[in-house]
Amino acid sequence: MRKGLTFLRGVVAATVFGLTVPAYAEQTANTVIAKVNGEEITLGHMIVARSKLPAQYQSLPDDVLFNALLDQLIQQTTLKQQLHGDVPELVRLSVEHEKRSLLASTVIETIMENAQSEDAIREAYDARYSTGDGGDEFNASHILLETEEAAIDIKEQLDAGADFASLAKESSTGPSGPNGGALGWFQNGRMVPEFEAAVTEMRAGEVSDPVQTEFGWHVIKLHERRKLEAPDFDEVREEIAQELAVQAVEDRVNQLTANAMIERSEIEDLDPSALRDMSLIQN
Structure with missing residues (x-):
């Protein structure tokens, strides 16, 4: 389907002929711009349509966009009216998916905005840096291995006096x-x-027991650690605001799902590959 072709033609025509846009007093989202067989096209419809355009079209002059978008919406309305109210299953499910996603995003935006008040950001900054301490910084090396057995063997060799860097070059599966x-x-x-927790408990010069992370098994050597000065508020304001927002969303989602009545169906022999079967929703 050559989606958007009618819109592009509308833009060209409007640019060439310099169509004008009528003035509307007290405009609202419900202001009716046109009717197609009695079905209204409102200013709200046009605002949403413009917001969905690629950036290169949104930069066009408003008078050009107005007429081109109106032409597009009129054409789309005449086309969809040919279904006489019938909604294909694919369209119905797609609309439900988009609506669910947009509504969830709206709630998330509200949660994030509420979590990022100036008082909350300042309070988090004070709690983290009130002592003037910016936290620790570490200088370490590690040997990454696929199994715990291999990591134990490496630790035993190090305890017996083997050189850490040499063993890392010979045995580590990590990029370092x-x-x-x-x-x-x-x-x-x-x-x-897990890696950070292990390093935090170590002293300079120590070698850790094997530490498991999502990447495998690590044997870590801490060379040095030092204290950092607390950063200025403005330097970390955005970082703290983002952290507060992410945590607020995570906490709220966990709370909502914990309190929701969730029933997961147990369907015998359900094949996960059904996710790719578009024929199930083609009617």
């Missing part, structure tokens, strides 16, 4: 292996939680 396992300096929040 060729560099002796060196990770350089990193701050809290830069590593996966």
Whole structure:
């Protein structure tokens, strides 16, 4: 289907002939711009249609867009009226999906906005940096292995005096292996939680027992740790605001799902590949 072709033609025609847009007093989303066989096209419909356009079309002059969009909506309305009210299953399900997604996004935006008040951001900043301490920074190396057994073997070799960098070059499956396992300096929040938790408990010069993460098994050597000065509020304001928003959404979603009555159907022999079967909704 050559979607959008009529709109493009409308833009060209409006540009060439310089169509004008009538003035409307006290315009609202319900202002009726046209009727097609009695079916209304409102200013609200046109506003939404414009918001869905690619950026290069949204930058066109308003008078050009107005007439082109109106032509497109009129044409689309005449076409969809040919179904005489019947809604194909694919369309019905697509509309339900889009509506559910948009409504959920609206709630998420509200949660995020409420969580990012100036007082909340300042309170979070004070709680984190009131002592003037910006947290720890670590300089470490690691050897990444696929199994716990291999990690235990490496730890035993290190305890017996083997060179860490040499073993990393020989055995580590991670990208830092060729560099002796060196990770350089990193701050809290830069590593996966299990790795960070292990490093936080270590002293400079120590080698950890095997630590499991989603990437495999790590043997970690902490070379050095140091304190950072607290950053200025303006430097971390956006970061804290984003963290508050993400946490607020996660907490609210968890709360809602915990309180909801959720019934998961148990369907015997349901084949997950049915997700790809578009014929099920083609009617």
